[in-house]
Amino acid sequence: MKTLLPRKFLTVSSLALLVGMSAAFAQAPATPQAAAAQDAANENKPLVAPESPARKQQVMPESFADLVEQVSPAVVNITTTATVSSPIAGGPQLPEGSPFSDLFREFGFPGFPQGQGGPQAEQRSNALGSGFVVSADGLIVTNNHVIEGADEIEVEFFSGKTLPAKVIGKDDKTDIAVLRVESKEPLPFVKFGDSDHSRVGDWVLALGNPLGQGFSASTGIVSARNRALSGTYDDFIQTDTAINRGNSGGPLFNMDGEVIGVNTAILSPNGGSIGIGFSMASNVVSKVVQQLEEFGETRRGWLGVKIQPVTEDIAESLGLADAKGAMVTDVPTGPALDAGMKAGDVITSFAGGEVKDPRDLVRRVADAPVGEAVDVVVQRDGKAVDLKITLGRRELAEGGDAAKSGKSGDESPSKVMGMSVVELTPALAAEIGIPGDSQGLVVRDVDPEGAAADKGLAPGDLITEAGQQPVASMADFTARIDEAKKAGRKSILLMVRREGEPRFVALPIS
Known part of the structure; x- marks a missing residue:
């Protein structure tokens, strides 16, 4: 138990x-x-x-x-019965790799199985x-x-x-x-x-x-x-x-x-x-x-996406009526990418049924037959998009990070929405341990009482998208914020990568 x-x-x-x-x-x-x-x-x-x-x-x-x-x-x-090995009490204990270990094994010293640095005793262990x-x-x-x-x-x-x-x-x-x-x-x-x-x-x-x-x-x-x-x-x-x-x-x-x-x-x-x-x-x-x-083994369906919950502020920033579904944060090589799914899509329907949240989607995808095409509906740019995705097998799936392109920029930090950000450079990429050809804005500092801190942003985070569009400079970032304000949004959706893992964060802009 x-x-x-x-x-x-x-x-x-x-x-x-x-x-x-x-x-x-x-x-x-x-x-x-x-x-x-x-x-x-x-x-x-x-x-x-x-x-x-x-x-x-x-x-x-x-x-x-x-x-x-x-x-x-x-x-x-x-x-159940299992055989386990344990050191013999009182026997000589030799470090792994010691030449004396090989000597004892060669001449048949009792209790020296191959690969052990000291005498071992085999014991039978029972479990109920x-x-x-x-x-x-x-x-x-x-x-x-x-x-x-x-x-x-x-x-x-x-x-x-x-x-x-x-x-x-x-x-x-x-x-x-x-x-x-x-x-x-x-x-x-x-x-x-x-x-x-x-x-x-x-x-x-x-x-x-x-x-x-x-x-x-x-x-x-x-x-x-x-x-x-x-x-x-x-x-x-x-x-x-x-x-x-x-x-x-x-x-x-x-x-x-x-x-x-x-x-x-x-x-x-x-x-x-x-x-x-x-x-x-x-x-x-x-x-x-x-x-x-x-x-003799499990065969679960595999969609090939990374997802996160749709919060109230994310729903508002995307113009969604309800905070339901599963938001796609990354689409590595796999069935979803082949079918045209994109990061930023919100999966609202799978195989004809409403998707309540990421957990609901994971279970339903796992239960779906491998190799069969299923109908998936996503919300993209305020519109419903129908996709037909042929599911792979999760046990055999191999995912990779989404491809990135690079651009260098100004290293002068700018303060916005409770944080200081700087354009990514090859030197800065090496400093925070990401590929040199990456692009985006690096969070340098976070106001502990600001909106960015409330949403969990931290120094070293990489902002790669704002308003579901790539950003490589402060000019890009400012333009996306202005577009959101003109559209009457109270928040803007950012894609943030931390140690390579993506997630979406909605920050207030008013």
């Missing part, structure tokens, strides 16, 4: 519970529900809870026992996690960090039966891995639900193997949706359901017995559950699982 520390000390701790021996699931009692689960497995049907009007209305159930007994046969305990079966033929979903680096993987079922597993595919971007076990008999399995239908306040059930204690159930509610932690494709369901280390990879069920999330991380100052857990939403996981099963 990923453990996240709050505030500025946000870190990721050990991602699976390390133990010396495997913890076994408790033996399931012989119940009518268990018998029904076996019948469902024999008929290759997913496990679902009995229909209940109370469940449909999200009234607090008198008990979760029926639901737990119905879906638990598809929840598994995952034990959770998972769940999603097909009768033995497909199992878990977290990637549960099985990462494992030499052997063993899956233990609720009944106590154990089977070896092999990795079908894994995706570190969403921390999802798919395993397969071979079974002579069909296995009980569960199905994915639609995580977009879950609501804050809905009841949820988590099953897994917390802290190596064996099979365990905990309940709570959906605390929030669409949480992002640190990943590009993050879409977490936040829940107050008690999940701990060892719950990693386990399912989060709705009251229909459908998996709506994969338990992945917790926010905690001490490594234990404090009621803030995160499960990767099933609508993300199900697509990843489908690709891993089919290809």
Whole structure:
């Protein structure tokens, strides 16, 4: 389980519970529900809870026992074994590259594997996690960090039966891995639900193997949706359901017995559950699982642009009615450039659907089929422009910086909008570490109480555009400001590059 520390000390701790021996699931009692689960497995049907009007209305159930007994046969305990090397206590410790290291290896001194500067001992390390079966033929979903680096993987079922597993595919971007076990008999399995239908306040059930204690159930509610932690494709369901280390990879069920999330991380100052857990939403996981099963790897769509949010002041400077969409800051070589997209465009529609913000666009592009042409609408110079872009594959994409042309100029600083700027020269380009043929205005100083400081500009930033037109001199810059004022704008849009990364900033001009 990923453990996240709050505030500025946000870190990721050990991602699976390390133990010396495997913890076994408790033996399931012989119940009518268990018998029904076996019948469902024999008929290759997913496990679902009995229909209940109370469940449909999200009234607090008198008990979760029926639901737990119905879906638990598809929840598994995952034990991994890996071989790690560590220095032998008391042995001679030699620096890497020492000739004595080669001497000891040549004559077979114990514990000197190739490439090590001292005697090493190989040890077996075990880790525990959770998972769940999603097909009768033995497909199992878990977290990637549960099985990462494992030499052997063993899956233990609720009944106590154990089977070896092999990795079908894994995706570190969403921390999802798919395993397969071979079974002579069909296995009980569960199905994915639609995580977009879950609501804050809905009841949820988590099953897994917390802290190596064996099979365990905990309940709570959906605390929030669409949480992002640190990943590009993050879409977490936040829940107050008690999940701990060892719950990693386990399912989060709705009251229909459908998996709506994969338990992945917790926010905690001490490594234990404090009621803030995160499960990767099933609508993300199900697509990843489908690709891993089919290809053994992910195949995400790639547009080939750098983007940023459209703020209120950026929308006003461009004459947009709403602060929606994704603003293009750079268009390196790729599908978007081939289709005619430009820096400064605001993407408002993708594949026929409105683009709310950059995160929305990234997820939808990733879900789109590679190699297919999609309709994209951008706002450019106050008009809608239709583009048809054939998406590439993100995993194979290679981006580069946009081409630049150069021009030298006057080094006398000028003060404008709360900052001092100077025209770029080859010597100045070398000073700030950018290509000598670059062009633009370099920010030399920023008034800490001025508009530029409020927008995050800093000395060393390079202004390459103003009003969506290139600037290479103060005359260019002043002309762009005058044009914005005549057009009735209250702000002007600047493209600013810092360490090569572009972003747009709208500065007030009144």
